[in-house]
Amino acid sequence: MTITTLDSLSAKPLLDWYDRHHRDLPWRVSPGMAARGVKPDPYRVWLSEVMLQQTTVQAVKPYFAKFLERWPEVTDLAAAENDEVMAAWAGLGYYARARNLKKCAEAVAKDHRGVFPDTETGLKSLPGIGDYTAAAVAAIAFNRQAAVMDGNVERVISRLYAIEAPLPGAKPVMKDKVTLLTPANRPGDFAQAMMDLGATICTPKRPACSLCPFRGSCQALKLCDPELFPVKTAKKEKPVRQGAAFIAVTGDGEILLRRRAESGLLGGMTEVPTTAWTARLDGETSVTAAPFAAAWQACGTVIHVFTHFELRLSIWRAAIVQKLEADDGWWEPVTNLEAQALPTVMKKAIAAAIPLAFKTSRA
DNA sequence: CACCCGTGGCC
DNA sequence: TGGCCAAGGGT
Incomplete structure (x- = not known):
């Protein structure tokens, strides 16, 4: 019999x-194109994979184009200025990725003669390349039989096998399934196919099971409801933090900026002066916490949601008559803000005080 | 292992 | 409207 x-x-x-x-x-x-002998460029594969970490395809597209135009080869990126790279990354989020991207490019240029390692192990030793990215680059760029598992693959696998154990604990079990399923032939296309399937057919809500190539062998479809998978452990609620931000503008149209600490939240990015962002909701959100005395005017509140907390930022603006030499910042022409490494929350804060500061002021 | 780390779009 | 989610990595 055939079962x-x-x-x-x-x-x-x-x-x-x-x-x-x-x-x-x-x-x-x-x-x-592959059938006609076109080979993937490891630099482009790596660059796209890092940008795509926890980030949507649509968000990545313009950044990928910009990086590739400005730094066509990994050695170009290795030779670039840190500030330029951070400014180019601004808006894409998870800024440690940009810092590690730069470090990785430098390592490839310096320690590997500008050539990416072609094994999973070699790739994983580089900054910003973890389990997923090492396997993805090895499979896609170098045709290695590496088991690639991201959020899409987790969803597809959890449904195929109706895995009831919750994520992230069930990850090793799912990885075993992917390993068994990954073919020696076209492992890179297999990985990309699993992710395309997860993105277009095996979606989190209302999957299009009738169009799925696995519809005949999907346990979740057979037994119950694919939408019930993957099971995840409950996440804790987001705390609220509060602070104040100060937009100081001179008559010449210059704004006071600072540089944030190299590590931690928004590490290495540019900001306007702010108070600490405290969990206390009765904290310093008024002019009493301003960097210097001025005619500060309230410009409302900006709410910005980070991964693990919600920030409520009181915005204050002042026209500066006499420009003070700030010892931990600099004065930047408002017309040059686009070239700064400003994270989105800072663009929102500045836009609240200076509505025309950014061309695309949707904040 | 649990936590930290951005942002925008979707229903 | 707000919770969920997206080609995760570092510590």
Whole structure:
């Protein structure tokens, strides 16, 4: 008798589906191009993978284009100024990625003669490259049989096998399944196919199971409801923090900026002077905490939600008559703010005080 | 292992 | 409208 069990699950239907329905992405070599001998550029694969960490494809596209135009090779990025890289990354979030991106480029240029390591182990030894990115670059750029597991793959696997154990604890079990499923032939396309499937068919809500190449062998579809997977442990609620930000502008149109500490929240990025962001809601949110005395005017409150807390920032503005030499900051023309490494929360704060500070002032 | 670390879009 | 989520890594 012939029984289709999970043990017979094959990558073939997924690869066939990928040949027909793969997404066209700027950093991707499509199956058709690969058949004509086009090889992926490890630098582009790595750059895109780092940008895509916890970030949507749509958000990455313009940044990828900008980086590639400005720094076409990894050696160009290695030779770039840190501040330029941080300014180019501004808005994309998780700024430690940018710091590690730069360190990684320098390591490849200096320690590897500008050539990326072509093994999972070699890649993982580089800054900013963890389990996922090492496997992804090894598989996609170097055709290594590496098991690639990201959030998409976790969702697909958890449904295929109806895994009831919650994430993140169930990760090793899922990784084992991916390892068994990853083919020796076209491992890179397999990885990208799993992620495309998760992004377009096996979606978190209302998956399009009727279009899925695995519809005949999906345990969740057979037993209950795919939308119930993956199971995740409950997350704790977000605390609220509060502070004040001060926008000082001279008659010449210069604004007082500072540089944040190299590590931690928004590390190495640029900011306007602010108070500490405290958990106390009765903290220093008024002019009494301003960097210097001036005719401070209230400009409302900016609310910004970070990964692990919500920030309520009181905004204050003052026209400065006599420019003081700030010992831990500098005066920057408001017309040059676009070139600064300003995270989104700071653009919001400045826009609240100077509505025309940014061309795309949707904050 | 639990926590820290951004942002924007979606329903 | 707000909680959820996106090609995670470092510590």
